[in-house]
Amino acid sequence: MNDTAHALGASHTLWELVARRAALTPGRPVLLQDDRVLTFGELRDRAERVAAGLYGMGVRPGTVVAWQLPTRIETALLSFALARIGAVQSPVIPFYRDREVGFALRESGAEFFAVPGLWRGYDHGAMAARLGARGVFEAYGTLPDGDPAVLPPPPADGTAVRWIYWTSGTTSDPKGVLHTDRSLIAGGSCLAHALHLTADDVGSMAFPYAHIAGPDYTVMLLLYGFPAVMFEQFALPEALEAYRKHGVTVAGGSTAFYSMFLAEQRKRPDAKVIPSLRLLAGGGAPKPPEVYRSVVREMGVKLTHGYGMTEVPMITMGSPDDTEENLATTEGRPPEGMEIRIVDGEVRLRGEAVCQGYLDPVQSAEAFDADGFLRTGDLGFVTASGHLVLTGRLKDVIIRKGENISAKEIEDLLAAHPAVGDVAVIGLPDVSRGELVCAVVEQPPGADELTLPSVTSYLRAQGLSVHKLPERLEVVAALPRNDALRKVLKYQLRERFGGGGG
Incomplete structure (x- = not known):
C-alpha cells in the first residue's frame, strides 16, 4: 500500500x-x-x-x-x-x-x-x-x-x-x-506518509472544507484509499454518535479539537469516548506539551502534531512511532524535499509544497528571500534529530482554533470607536482555542465605560466576522511603549495578561 x-x-x-x-x-x-x-x-x-x-x-x-x-x-x-x-x-x-x-x-x-x-x-x-x-x-x-x-x-x-x-x-x-x-499534492503527501495510514482507517473532516486543510486531507484519502466522515456542523458531544457509527480511527484538527475530545473523555473516564479511535492528528495552532500528555494518558490514543500554514499546507508532521518527548515538544520532521533554513531565528522554507506567492506582487517579493526561501515569520530551531521546535512568532497574527486573525484589522476598526483612545489586540494562550483574542484599550478622558459586549456589538456592526471578535477586554491607563518610536510593546501586555505566555 x-x-x-x-x-x-x-x-x-x-x-x-x-x-x-x-x-x-x-x-x-x-x-x-x-x-x-x-x-x-x-x-x-x-x-x-x-x-x-x-x-x-x-x-x-x-x-x-x-x-x-x-x-x-x-x-x-x-x-x-x-x-x-x-x-x-x-x-x-x-x-x-x-x-x-x-x-x-x-x-x-x-x-x-x-x-x-x-x-x-x-x-x-x-x-x-x-x-x-x-x-x-x-x-x-x-x-x-x-x-x-x-x-x-x-x-x-x-x-x-x-x-x-x-x-x-x-x-x-x-x-x-x-x-x-x-503544491497541494505535496502538502497532503507529507501529512499522509507521516501518519502510517492504511486502507482500513476511517478519517474525519470536522473543519471547513474551504480551508487549505480540505485538499490537504482529501489528498491523503486518495493516496491511501480510505474514507473520511464529513461534518457540516461540528459540535461535541453531538458529533460523537457519527464518530462511533462509522468507526473513526483517525481524528483531529487544531489544538482546540484535542481539548474538546479530552473534555468529553473526562465525562466518562472509565471507557474510551470513541472506541475505534487510535490516533489524533492535526496542527494549525500551538500545542502545549501538557495537552499532548493528557490526551495520550486519558484517551489512550496516539497524538501527532504538525506545522503548516496556508502558504505551505504541511511543513513538518509528527510520526506515531516517534518518541514521547519528540511528540510532546516538537512539530515533527519535514518530508523529503522540504528544506528548512533558520535565519536569525526565523524559520524559512523551500520546497514543492510552498505556495507560488501572493496575488499582490509586492507581498510576494517581500515573502521570499534571495535564495527563494519563504519567510514564515515564525521563530524556531531544528534539533540534532531533525525535529522542528517553534518558539514564537515575528508576525503579529493570532491563531484561534487554527484560523489566522489579523490583530491590525481589529485594531483599525476599534480605533474609530469614540470611547477608544488607543488599542492593542493580542493573542493570549488558551488551552481550548490555542489562543484567544484580547483587546487592550486606552480610553480618552471623559469617555464612557467600555464593556466587552459593547465592543463586540460595535465590531459586529462594522462587519467583522464572528470568529475574530475579542473574547476578553482589558482597559489600561496607558499602553506600554518603547522610548524611540513609541511603538506599543505587545510582549509586555502578553506577559501581564497571559501569565508570561504568548
Missing part, C-alpha cells in the same frame, strides 16, 4: 490523482456524511458530470470561480469538477462576511461565485447580491449537471496556479495565497 501511495503522490494534477485512485478502487468509499456514501468511482464520475454542467455555464480552463460552501459531499464534488476543467478556484471560509468576501471577490476577479443560499441562519445569496458578485449560483443540495462528452481534455500541467486561498496576516486585508495542484 505504501508503494501505491507514493506512486500516486507523483500524479501531476489533482484530477489525475482522482482518476488513478478511482481506477484502482472504484467501489471503496471515500466520503461519508450522515447516511450517504460516496465511492472513489462515484467521485470521479459525478465530478465529471458537474464539470460538464459548469462548462455549460461558461466555466473554462483558467476561469476564476470563488466558492463559499460548508463541509459537504457536494462541496468536494464541485471542487473536483473545477479541477477537472482546470479552472482557478478561490475557496472562501463560510463564516466570512461582507468585508472579507467582498475583498476576495474583487482581488481574485472571480467570474462565478458558488454559495449555499440560506445556511445556518445567514443568507449568503443576499450577501452576494449586496456585493455585486458575478455569476452567482447555489451549490448546496443540487449541483450543475451535464454530459462529460462536451469537456475538453483534463489539464496536464500541475504547476500552473489554480488555487487562491485567503489568509489573514499582519495587514488588515486578507492575502491571496497562490497554489498549484502539485
Whole structure:
C-alpha cells in the first residue's frame, strides 16, 4: 500500500490523482456524511458530470470561480469538477462576511461565485447580491449537471496556479495565497506518509472544507484509499454518535479539537469516548506539551502534531512511532524535499509544497528571500534529530482554533470607536482555542465605560466576522511603549495578561 501511495503522490494534477485512485478502487468509499456514501468511482464520475454542467455555464480552463460552501459531499464534488476543467478556484471560509468576501471577490476577479443560499441562519445569496458578485449560483443540495462528452481534455500541467486561498496576516486585508495542484499534492503527501495510514482507517473532516486543510486531507484519502466522515456542523458531544457509527480511527484538527475530545473523555473516564479511535492528528495552532500528555494518558490514543500554514499546507508532521518527548515538544520532521533554513531565528522554507506567492506582487517579493526561501515569520530551531521546535512568532497574527486573525484589522476598526483612545489586540494562550483574542484599550478622558459586549456589538456592526471578535477586554491607563518610536510593546501586555505566555 505504501508503494501505491507514493506512486500516486507523483500524479501531476489533482484530477489525475482522482482518476488513478478511482481506477484502482472504484467501489471503496471515500466520503461519508450522515447516511450517504460516496465511492472513489462515484467521485470521479459525478465530478465529471458537474464539470460538464459548469462548462455549460461558461466555466473554462483558467476561469476564476470563488466558492463559499460548508463541509459537504457536494462541496468536494464541485471542487473536483473545477479541477477537472482546470479552472482557478478561490475557496472562501463560510463564516466570512461582507468585508472579507467582498475583498476576495474583487482581488481574485472571480467570474462565478458558488454559495449555499440560506445556511445556518445567514443568507449568503443576499450577501452576494449586496456585493455585486458575478455569476452567482447555489451549490448546496443540487449541483450543475451535464454530459462529460462536451469537456475538453483534463489539464496536464500541475504547476500552473489554480488555487487562491485567503489568509489573514499582519495587514488588515486578507492575502491571496497562490497554489498549484502539485503544491497541494505535496502538502497532503507529507501529512499522509507521516501518519502510517492504511486502507482500513476511517478519517474525519470536522473543519471547513474551504480551508487549505480540505485538499490537504482529501489528498491523503486518495493516496491511501480510505474514507473520511464529513461534518457540516461540528459540535461535541453531538458529533460523537457519527464518530462511533462509522468507526473513526483517525481524528483531529487544531489544538482546540484535542481539548474538546479530552473534555468529553473526562465525562466518562472509565471507557474510551470513541472506541475505534487510535490516533489524533492535526496542527494549525500551538500545542502545549501538557495537552499532548493528557490526551495520550486519558484517551489512550496516539497524538501527532504538525506545522503548516496556508502558504505551505504541511511543513513538518509528527510520526506515531516517534518518541514521547519528540511528540510532546516538537512539530515533527519535514518530508523529503522540504528544506528548512533558520535565519536569525526565523524559520524559512523551500520546497514543492510552498505556495507560488501572493496575488499582490509586492507581498510576494517581500515573502521570499534571495535564495527563494519563504519567510514564515515564525521563530524556531531544528534539533540534532531533525525535529522542528517553534518558539514564537515575528508576525503579529493570532491563531484561534487554527484560523489566522489579523490583530491590525481589529485594531483599525476599534480605533474609530469614540470611547477608544488607543488599542492593542493580542493573542493570549488558551488551552481550548490555542489562543484567544484580547483587546487592550486606552480610553480618552471623559469617555464612557467600555464593556466587552459593547465592543463586540460595535465590531459586529462594522462587519467583522464572528470568529475574530475579542473574547476578553482589558482597559489600561496607558499602553506600554518603547522610548524611540513609541511603538506599543505587545510582549509586555502578553506577559501581564497571559501569565508570561504568548
